[in-house]
Amino acid sequence: MLRTYNINTPQYYFYKEMHKNQSIDYVKEKQKQYSILNNRKMDIHKALSLLDEYIDPSDPDVDEENSIHAYQTAERIRKKYPENKQLQITGLIHDLGKVLFSLGEPSWCVVGDTYVLGCEFPECIVYYDTLKENPDFKKYDKNGIYKEGCGLDTLYISFGHDEYLYKVLQHNSGKHKLETKFLDIIRYHSLYPWHTGGEYRQFMNEKDEETLKNVNMFNEFDLYSKEDDTDIDESVKQYYKSLLDEYFLDELEW
């Protein structure tokens, strides 16, 4: 079964570190740090190729480099929605924020399920017990510092590849043709306590209702493609190379 999290596994130690470190103060600091994107310039192809060098330590289901997961997700989408090019691209690039590893960030600031800071931690968070080491444990009630209906975009969410790629795509909005709804899928795809656990619903606004539907639709492809063939042939890579050329111009600032 996918997403089985046992104790004393590499995933357990990974989340233990994440839960100890990703506090509200830490998230605020990372948000500030990456509000300026002047770390490097590279095109989207280069970013994708960097994932050849990254294996996600939070994922109990994937032992291969992350670029394979990118193609697998896109291919699953292409089989079901051959005409929906933007959704295929979203599948291909959704994890590109993991290039954060190449900026020297520790894995617990790059990958793994995310959660909201500044309100109570729901018990459906993976390895919830390790959150007892978080500086914010038991500090807030259910709504914490937020008002109901405030919208997901106003929440402090543990920092990682979702938020980073979202910021990159927003910052470089003149250099690609992806619509906002696809950016929102990217931004919230790791927020499992929300999209799968049913938590944080009190913070949603009208736009988030739409995002929730889209993220849940997307998650099927993201998750179950991990069971697919890991052999990606040249013609597949060529198809996506052309697709990226159609939707992205020029180098992006990261």
Ligand code: FE
């Ligand atoms: Fe991801």
Ligand code: FE
């Ligand atoms: Fe993924």
